[in-house]
Amino acid sequence: MTQADDDHRAPDHAKRPEVMADIYSEDGSIRSDFLAMVGASIADRDVLFLRENVARLHESELGDLLESIMPEQRHAMVRLLGSDFDMTALTEVDEAIRLDIVEQMPNDQIAAGIGEMDSDDAVYILEDMDREDREDILAQMPFTERVLLLRALDYPESSAGRRMQTEFVAVPPFWTVGQTIDYMREEEELPESFSQIFVIDPTFKLVGALDLDRLLRSKRQVKIETIMHETNHPIAAEMDQEEAAQLFEQYDLLSAAVVDDNGRLVGVLTIDDVVDVMQEEAEEDLLRLGGVGDEELSDSIAVTSRSRVPWLAVNLITAFMAASVIGLFDATIEQIVALAVLMPIVAGMGGNAGSQTMTVSVRALATKNLDIHNAARIIRREAGVGLLNGALFGCAIGIIAGLWFQDVNLGGIIATAMMINMFAAAIAGIIIPLLLDKYGADPAVSSAVFVTAVTDIVGFFSFLGLATWWFGVPI
Amino acid sequence: MTQADDDHRAPDHAKRPEVMADIYSEDGSIRSDFLAMVGASIADRDVLFLRENVARLHESELGDLLESIMPEQRHAMVRLLGSDFDMTALTEVDEAIRLDIVEQMPNDQIAAGIGEMDSDDAVYILEDMDREDREDILAQMPFTERVLLLRALDYPESSAGRRMQTEFVAVPPFWTVGQTIDYMREEEELPESFSQIFVIDPTFKLVGALDLDRLLRSKRQVKIETIMHETNHPIAAEMDQEEAAQLFEQYDLLSAAVVDDNGRLVGVLTIDDVVDVMQEEAEEDLLRLGGVGDEELSDSIAVTSRSRVPWLAVNLITAFMAASVIGLFDATIEQIVALAVLMPIVAGMGGNAGSQTMTVSVRALATKNLDIHNAARIIRREAGVGLLNGALFGCAIGIIAGLWFQDVNLGGIIATAMMINMFAAAIAGIIIPLLLDKYGADPAVSSAVFVTAVTDIVGFFSFLGLATWWFGVPI
Numbered sequence: 001m002t003q004a005d006d007d008h009r010a011p012d013h014a015k016r017p018e019v020m021a022d023i024y025s026e027d028g029s030i031r032s033d034f035l036a037m038v039g040a041s042i043a044d045r046d047v048l049f050l051r052e053n054v055a056r057l058h059e060s061e062l063g064d065l066l067e068s069i070m071p072e073q074r075h076a077m078v079r080l081l082g083s084d085f086d087m088t089a090l091t092e093v094d095e096a097i098r099l100d101i102v103e104q105m106p107n108d109q110i111a112a113g114i115g116e117m118d119s120d121d122a123v124y125i126l127e128d129m130d131r132e133d134r135e136d137i138l139a140q141m142p143f144t145e146r147v148l149l150l151r152a153l154d155y156p157e158s159s160a161g162r163r164m165q166t167e168f169v170a171v172p173p174f175w176t177v178g179q180t181i182d183y184m185r186e187e188e189e190l191p192e193s194f195s196q197i198f199v200i201d202p203t204f205k206l207v208g209a210l211d212l213d214r215l216l217r218s219k220r221q222v223k224i225e226t227i228m229h230e231t232n233h234p235i236a237a238e239m240d241q242e243e244a245a246q247l248f249e250q251y252d253l254l255s256a257a258v259v260d261d262n263g264r265l266v267g268v269l270t271i272d273d274v275v276d277v278m279q280e281e282a283e284e285d286l287l288r289l290g291g292v293g294d295e296e297l298s299d300s301i302a303v304t305s306r307s308r309v310p311w312l313a314v315n316l317i318t319a320f321m322a323a324s325v326i327g328l329f330d331a332t333i334e335q336i337v338a339l340a341v342l343m344p345i346v347a348g349m350g351g352n353a354g355s356q357t358m359t360v361s362v363r364a365l366a367t368k369n370l371d372i373h374n375a376a377r378i379i380r381r382e383a384g385v386g387l388l389n390g391a392l393f394g395c396a397i398g399i400i401a402g403l404w405f406q407d408v409n410l411g412g413i414i415a416t417a418m419m420i421n422m423f424a425a426a427i428a429g430i431i432i433p434l435l436l437d438k439y440g441a442d443p444a445v446s447s448a449v450f451v452t453a454v455t456d457i458v459g460f461f462s463f464l465g466l467a468t469w470w471f472g473v474p475i
Numbered sequence: 476m477t478q479a480d481d482d483h484r485a486p487d488h489a490k491r492p493e494v495m496a497d498i499y500s501e502d503g504s505i506r507s508d509f510l511a512m513v514g515a516s517i518a519d520r521d522v523l524f525l526r527e528n529v530a531r532l533h534e535s536e537l538g539d540l541l542e543s544i545m546p547e548q549r550h551a552m553v554r555l556l557g558s559d560f561d562m563t564a565l566t567e568v569d570e571a572i573r574l575d576i577v578e579q580m581p582n583d584q585i586a587a588g589i590g591e592m593d594s595d596d597a598v599y600i601l602e603d604m605d606r607e608d609r610e611d612i613l614a615q616m617p618f619t620e621r622v623l624l625l626r627a628l629d630y631p632e633s634s635a636g637r638r639m640q641t642e643f644v645a646v647p648p649f650w651t652v653g654q655t656i657d658y659m660r661e662e663e664e665l666p667e668s669f670s671q672i673f674v675i676d677p678t679f680k681l682v683g684a685l686d687l688d689r690l691l692r693s694k695r696q697v698k699i700e701t702i703m704h705e706t707n708h709p710i711a712a713e714m715d716q717e718e719a720a721q722l723f724e725q726y727d728l729l730s731a732a733v734v735d736d737n738g739r740l741v742g743v744l745t746i747d748d749v750v751d752v753m754q755e756e757a758e759e760d761l762l763r764l765g766g767v768g769d770e771e772l773s774d775s776i777a778v779t780s781r782s783r784v785p786w787l788a789v790n791l792i793t794a795f796m797a798a799s800v801i802g803l804f805d806a807t808i809e810q811i812v813a814l815a816v817l818m819p820i821v822a823g824m825g826g827n828a829g830s831q832t833m834t835v836s837v838r839a840l841a842t843k844n845l846d847i848h849n850a851a852r853i854i855r856r857e858a859g860v861g862l863l864n865g866a867l868f869g870c871a872i873g874i875i876a877g878l879w880f881q882d883v884n885l886g887g888i889i890a891t892a893m894m895i896n897m898f899a900a901a902i903a904g905i906i907i908p909l910l911l912d913k914y915g916a917d918p919a920v921s922s923a924v925f926v927t928a929v930t931d932i933v934g935f936f937s938f939l940g941l942a943t944w945w946f947g948v949p950i
Contacts, residue, residue, distance in 0.1 A: 028721075029846030060725045068848045181656075184691045194688050195670045195729060212687035213669050216659045246503075249754070250535045252747040254670065254729060271746050272727040278750070279724070282757035283838060289761065290834025291827060297835075297844055301859035305867075308831050308860065312868060315827045319820040320875065326819070330812040337805040340815035344801070344822065344931070345794040352766060352790045356783050359765025360772075363758060369569075369772055371504035373543045384776035385783065392780075393787060400795065456819070 023061055030068045038065065042076050050077065055084040063092025066101070067298075075104045087113035091124050096298035099128060107133060111140035118192065119145075119166040120273060123152045127162065151266070160244045161237030163277070164258040164267030167191035170198040171224060173207055178220030196255045196268070199228045204264040206234055206257050234259045237266055244269060245277045246368075285366050288444035289359065291315075314449050322347070322456035329464035332471070338405045339467055342414055345401075347459035349393060350421035354451040357382050357429025362443045365433055379430050386426025387419070394418035413470055417463035421455060428454040498536055505543045513540065517551050525552065530559040538567025541576070542773075550579045562588035566599050571773035574603060582608060586615035593667065594620075594641040595748060598627045602637065626741070635719045636712030638752070639733040639742030642666035645673040646699060648682055653695030671730045671743070674703045679739040681709055681732050709734045712741055719744060720752045721843075760841050763919035764834065766790075789924050797822070797931035804939035807946070813880045814942055817889055820876075822934035824868060825896035829926040832857050832904025837918045840908055854905050861901025862894070869893035888945055892938035896930060903929040 025031045041049040054077065057065065066074055066089060078085050078101055087110070090098045102110065102125065114122045114137065126134050126149065138146050148166040155161025168191060171180050180197070184190065197215070199208040208228035218227050234257045235244050247253065248271060258267040284294065291311040295304055326333070326343070333340050361378075364370035370378060394415040402411025432450045433443035500506045516524040529552065532540065541549055541564060553560050553576055562585070565573045577585065577600065589597045589612065601609050601624065613621050623641040630636025643666060646655050655672070659665065672690070674683040683703035693702050709732045710719050722728065723746060733742040759769065766786035770779055801808070801818070808815050836853075839845035845853060869890040877886025907925045908918035 027846065028843040029848055032847075035848070058726060060727075067844070068846075181691055184688075185694055190688075190692065193686060211668060211670075212691060213659075213665075216656055216687060216691070217665065219660055249750060251533060252535075252750075254746065271729065271750075275724060275727075275746075275750060275753070278753065279757070279842075282754070282761070283842075286757070286761045286764065286838055287834055289765065291831050292834050295835065297839055297849070297853060299856075301856055301863060304856065305860045305863045308828070308864060309867070311831070312824065312827060312864060315824060316820075316868060316871065319823045322823075323816050323820055326816045330816060333815050334809065334812050337809050337815075340808050340812075340818075341798050341801045341805060343815075344819060344935075345791075345798050347819065348794045348797075348927075348931070349787065349790060352787060353783070356766050356786070359762055359767050360770065363761055364772055367754075367758075368503045369542070371502065373504060373510070374772070378772060381774075381776055381779065385780045388776060388780040389783060389787060392784070393791065396791065452823075456823070460819075 023057070023065070030064055035065075035068060038077070039069065039073060042069075042073050042080065045080060047080050050080055051084050055081055055086065057086075057089075059086055059088040060092045062086060062089035066093050067097060071100060074101055078105060082109070083112060085109075085113065087125065088117055088121050091121050094296045094298040095128065096296055098125070102129060107136050108140060111137045115141055115145065119148055119152060119267075120163055120270075122149055123162055127153060127157070155237050158241050159237065160235045160239045160241055160258050160269055161267070163241050163244075163273045164237070164269045165191065165273075166267045168198060168257075168265070168268045169194055170200045170204075170265060172201070173199050173223070173225035173228065175224050176220060177215060177218045177222045177224065177227070180215065180224060181220070194255070194268070195270075198231075198257055198265055198268070199224055200265055206231060206259050206263060206265045209257060211254075231257050234263075235269055236261075241274075241277045242281055245274045245281070248274045249278070281366075285362070285444045288442065289362060289448060291448060311449065314446075315452070318449060318453035318456065321453065322460055325457050325460045326464065328461075329468055332464060332468045336410075336467065336471065338407070338410060339464060342401055342410075343460055343463050345397060346414060346417050346421055346463045347456045349397070349418065350425040350455035350459045351452050353386065353389060353422050354425035354429045354455045355448065357386070357426050358433060358447050358451050361430045361433040362447055365437050365443055370434075375434060379427075382426045382430045383423065386423040390419040390422030390426075393422065409470060410467075413466045414463060417459065417466055420462040421459040424458040425451070425455045498532070498540070505539055510540075510543060513552075514544065514548060517544075517548050517555065520555060522555050525555055526559050530556055530561065532561075532564075534561055534563040535567045537561060537564035541568050542572060546575060549576055553580060557584070558587060560584075560588070562600065563592055563596050566596050569771045569773040570603065571771055573600070577604060582611050583615060586612045590616055590620065594623055594627060594742075595638055595745075597624055598637055602628060602632070630712050633716050634712060635710045635714045635716055635733050635744055636741070638716050638719075638748045639712070639744045640666065640748075641742045643673060643740070643743045644669055645675045645679075645740060647676070648674050648698070648700035648703065650699050651695060652690060652693045652697045652699065652702075655690065655699060656695070669730070669743070670745075673706075673732055673740055673743070674699055675740050681706060681734050681738060681740045684732060686729075706732050709738075710744055711736075716749075716752045717756055720749045720756065723749045724753070756841075760837070760919045763917065764837060764923060766923060786924065789921075790927070793924060793928035793931065796928065797935055800932050800935045801939065803936075804943055807939060807943045811885075811942065811946065813882070813885060814939060817876055817885075818935055818938050820872060821889060821892050821896055821938045822931045824872070824893065825900040825930035825934045826927050828861065828864060828897050829900035829904045829930045830923065832861070832901050833908060833922050833926045836905045836908040837922055840912050840918055845909075850909060854902075857901045857905045858898065861898040865894035865897030865901075868897065884945060885942075888941045889938060892934070892941055895937040896934040899933040900926070900930045 023030055023034045038054060054062065054065065069077070074097070090101060114125060126137070138149060141149070152161055152164065152166060169184065171183065195212055197210050197212070198206060199210060201207055208225070209231045210224060210228045214227055233247050233251055233253065235247065237258050237260055248256065253271065255268050255270045257265055258269050260266050287293070293307040295307045361370060397418050398411040398415025401414045402408055428451050433447045436443040436446060498505055498509045513529060529537065529540065544552070549572070565576060589600060601612070613624060616624070627636055627639065627641060644659065646658065670687055672685050672687070673681060674685060676682055683700070684706045685699060685703045689702055708722050708726055708728065710722065712733050712735050723731065728746065730743050730745045732740055733744050735741050762768070766783070768782040770782045836845060872893050873886040873890025876889045877883055903926050908922045911918040911921060
């Protein structure tokens, strides 16, 4: 999880045979010859090879390896490695793979592995387990570790308390720099790696923080309280991890104190966990915009299929609504079949323009760049873009359609309908996400459905309606 | 940019009047009363108020403030603050706003401001300026700083060399911990903040790195070379920033050495810059999937409109291709208008299913979770999902359409067409991004156009073709 881990592994890395110096190929996937050698050694139960070449991988490399081999190979490899299997690698794999591996491992192996992990990684593994297994594993851990893990697990899911590390360095404000450095030289039970130390009063209340570089620049006799800074951004253990991540991003923090309701220091949140949270959030937004829920690549066909049904079902309803708009004008279409040929162009181009505006709006809302101070300006801008591009593409489509069907009237009608629909698309693309956000819904989830519904319905209605009115066909 | 910055500001923060303790309202936008007070003090030329309440904001808060006020207010505020204006805030605002402010500032004010910034922030401002202004500003800077900035600017755009900080702490391997700490206590010219020191030989070649916590835990007489670790991940100055960000993410780095072609240490890349790169990349992928280029909220109507035209133009072509498929069957539609009413449902549902698969595939490619080792499995899975959801929604749509038009045959035809199109959508949704990626194109940019073209054409062709064949209408 940390650079310090990396240090410990560095000498091992050096010992890895030359051919394995980099397990990745050019395109970022694991090299096929490495996979073949690992596969063969699993089949041969070659524990020595695995210990020398797999046990020494960085946790994220081991995670990638686990994701690249077959499920049976995974189980066999974990069994063969035994206590040499670095369980931290499980924090780097898909949830489905993690659960599958953990289920196959005996509880005492898990307890031993978790005992060696940072508390935040341990919680990450424990939180997804069965209650029964979890209690069995915790019962096998030393008292202090058990208490700390239980406290972290008590905080709500996705809270800072769940993601924090309970190992940290804290000193009283009246200590000197010299005392603090001596303490760090003597103390055996320090966290594996840290970039900040915290200053607490006798009741464990947080009074300040001190970056290590500041400590190193100060003379031995200087008192800690004179060089520490007040922590402007202590994070409440109950705070949602996404909110905590935003504080890290805004103030460029490397680590931050996590405090309980009474302002007592209970842990530290570090940037590496926050980076993972940011990536998860970005991924969630992107998938939701594409009409996909929280699915993972390792999910089965049935699970994936089920997770995608809701959005398709909503679209089924809006598609029939659009179809019934077309149904209103069936008499017109019967007489002028060209309308049926051209109408998907009006709806489709509107849909694309709408999804452009919507993508920008949803992203701006997520990054808090779109708010009440600039909403009016952005709406005006999008309306302007809609009018401009509507005029441009309306004329282009009008000319092409007019030439295709040798009918000036048809060209004029589709051009007008196109302009109306591009304008509607722009307005819907910004107003719908804003309204969803205002009323507490996630704009990424449902904007697309509504925007498409608007552009389909407005597209069909304006095009077929204008044609019916112009050509005088009775509805 | 760093926690240390934050420290220096901490006492100022405390002095801010209570009403200003937090300039943000609940929803994350800047409080209206604060904006009003700032606006009034700009109008009144109340420099004292601005110095006490605006100059003391954190750079990211000042950036948010600049984005929330009118352009004329921005210029007036920067003028009124003079040398109290923290130019680092310009790294936190939209490009259009940054350029606008920089253009209005006299070059000597910029030179003075840049002299106080970390080199990575200075480069960030300088790289977007006119050549002439940039040279004028650089000419006003001290020799050493100028050389370092020029070297950073010489590296390609979006490279690690552009994003690196040229201030770092480096010591020879034979120094002891004590010597190193004494050096840091005496030396005045240290970087504002750092979490790692580097170990170099007399020719400035990088030999290792040392985390500060490791240094603090070691006794004074210990030699640096015995506790340093080899840097497994030195970053070439020419490396693309995105690739560097992936190394940070994979190995949970806080900072990393940047080296030139000869392995000489030229700078340090820090996690806070890398977080910005990650956010930019995630944003880019999302916008591209939505058919939007690199646009910003502050862009004008003309700029925005122009940036969205290419995708709409490509869609125009594919829309006419789909329309010409419909045109093949105009005789059938003339006889059975219900086909015109129903056909957008087949195309639309296919489009949605395709965009679900495509979103997952594009994201998995971006995070390198989809590669040659699992591509076959994922393609099989998506095909399975397509068949399953195709059967489900095909039957549902068949029943509804059959009841609506009181025609069993029509229900059977649309159900079959739906299944064909959902299967085609699944295959196109995964194969198209994979092919684009294989041939070096960015799958996020162009997948959507091709996938929609496939689902439109297959949807119309299968539905209208089946109907023509079944009902025996001559094409």
